[in-house]
Amino acid sequence: MKTKILLLLALTSTLFLSSTFGQEDLLTMIEKNEKPMVDYTTATFKTTRIVVGQSIELPPQGNLLFLISHHFGAINSGYENLYGLKQANIRLGLEYGLTKWLGFGAGLNTDKNTWDGFIKAKVLRQSTGAKKMPLTVDIFANTAVYTTKWAEPERTNYFSSRVSYAVQLMIARKFSNSVSLQITPSYVHKNMVPTSEDHNDIFTLGAGGRVKLSQRVAINAEYHYLFKGQVVSTKAYNSLSIGVDIETGGHVFQIFLTNSYGEYEETMLTDTRGKWSNGDIFLGFNISRMFTIVEPRQPKD
Amino acid sequence: MKTNIIVLLFALMISVSVSGQKFITKTGHIKFFSDSPLEKIEANNRQVNSALDVATGGFVFKVLMKSFEFKKALMQEHFNENYVESDKYPTATFVGKVTNIKDLIIDKDGVYNASVEGKLTLHGVTKEISEKGTFEIKQGKLSARSKFNLTLSDYKITIPGNVGNNIAKTIEITVDLTLEKANQ
Known part of the structure; x- marks a missing residue:
């Protein structure tokens, strides 16, 4: 009798135990069974530009980004020029994400009818989980060709004189959901410069970042320092841009103030003619629209 | 006394072997579907x-949460960044039980009705849910299927006004799991 009671007690108690603690045990069991996943950091920046310059972001694989960049004229140009509103420097651009780590793009600038083409490759991706990587690193390279008529058609002009190149290394980290920073050392090569004192090879060091104010609004800033003694015959300042990102579904709208009139890397880095303290700044905006060209493949059910 | 211990051990062994019948998967499929006047979204x-x-x-x-795949990459980004906040709440879990598990006969192929209740945790919010589904036994494999609706505001997932017509307030969740006997 006594043994039967004991047996019953033991049975019920163990059954009771396994039914109450069983579910948590099951959770532990599937957690042990989980395959380790790499958690790649996404959306370090909202779009492929911090403000005027490139960010580490690429259009997602199979996506085409149409980007309109618009800079008005200088704000200090007076009422006659409607504080710059009468003037516009525009770049129309397309960018495509070929793979998760490689993208390319091209643009047409109204500034000296310049065509530019670039490729951008993600070398490292910030991640946590099974693979830990603190930074995202991109390499960017472009070529720009201006196509306006020669200034001095009577002399012998070479096509190569129209060409300049820029190479950038972008090192970024998303510190939190709201704060991201990027360091951007850049190298620009110009085949032709105005005088022999001007360098053909020009180095700059840039930094940029964003702080999110809400899930859809962020403040961005970007600065590029032009090392002294490289651009001599023209007055070139360091580029500083401050803007607001507003995201609405498939669009990202960026509105900003910058002292760079140009919209491609070579002019932004080495030919920023505006000076903030003089009010020699430009109101500008970027509008981007993403188009899905190739949908990701999904297994059929 | 000695017999008592033996009986106790025996009882423990029985209960362990009874509760040892576990089925498991790591490639289960969960789909969600949002049907709104402007847009149908599936992940x-x-x-x-x-x-x-x-x-x-x-x-x-x-x-x-980051393993949900969308047709549009931008939607996937917004899903993780703006709606479910995957950096803050990386996973969703359900911990509960099948209340009518006794009806399920593991050795017999067939389709069985299932009632499930328990706690669903999503976006950091835990709620008791109770849903219906089916089990299917076929050649030693166990499939669990269920389709139910989930209201976003219950889990503090907010949809801003400007995309209010693109995303449904109630999302249809389809669970389709094929479980195999776990190696003990």
């Missing part, structure tokens, strides 16, 4: 971890 997660204890009815699943 699939095929890396669902799940386990079912056929002795006790204990049933759990766990999904990594």
Whole structure:
């Protein structure tokens, strides 16, 4: 009798135990069974530009980004020029994400009818989980060709004189959901410069970042320092841009103030003619629209 | 006394072997579907971890939010960044039980009705849910299927006004798991 009671007690108690603690045990069991996943950091920046310059972001694989960049004229140009509103420097651009780590793009600038083409490759991706990587690193390279008529058609002009190149290394980290920073050392090569004192090879060091104010609004800033003694015959300042990102579904709208009139890397880095303290700044905006060209493949059910 | 201990051990062994009938998967499929006047949005997660204890009815699943795949990459980004906040709340879990597990006969192929209740945790919010589904036994494999609706505001997932017509307030969730006997 006594043994039967004991047996019953033991049975019920163990059954009771396994039914109450069983579910948590099951959770532990599937957690042990989980395959380790790499958690790649996404959306370090909202779009492929911090403000005027490139960010580490690429259009997602199979996506085409149409980007309109618009800079008005200088704000200090007076009422006659409607504080710059009468003037516009525009770049129309397309960018495509070929793979998760490689993208390319091209643009047409109204500034000296310049065509530019670039490729951008993600070398490292910030991640946590099974693979830990603190930074995202991109390499960017472009070529720009201006196509306006020669200034001095009577002399012998070479096509190569129209060409300049820029190479950038972008090192970024998303510190939190709201704060991201990027360091951007850049190298620009110009085949032709105005005088022999001007360098053909020009180095700059840039930094940029964003702080999110809400899930859809962020403040961005970007600065590029032009090392002294490289651009001599023209007055070139360091580029500083401050803007607001507003995201609405498939669009990202960026509105900003910058002292760079140009919209491609070579002019932004080495030919920023505006000076903030003089009010020699430009109101500008970027509008981007993403188009899905190739949908990701999904297994059929 | 000696017999008591033996009986106790025996009883323990029985209960362990009874509760030892576990089925498990790490490639379960959960789909969600949002049907709104302007847009139909579908996302699939095929890396669902799940386990079912056929002795006790204990049933759990766990999904990594970032493993949901969308047709549009930008939607996937917004889903993770703006709606479910995957950096803050990386997973969703369900911990509960099949209340009528006794109806399920593991050795007999067939389709069985299932009632499931338990706690669903999503976006950091835990709610008691109670849903219906089916089990299918076929050649030793156990499939669990269920389709139910989930109201976003219950889980503090907010949809801003300007996309209010693009995203439904109630999302249809389809769970389709094929579980295999776990190696003990």
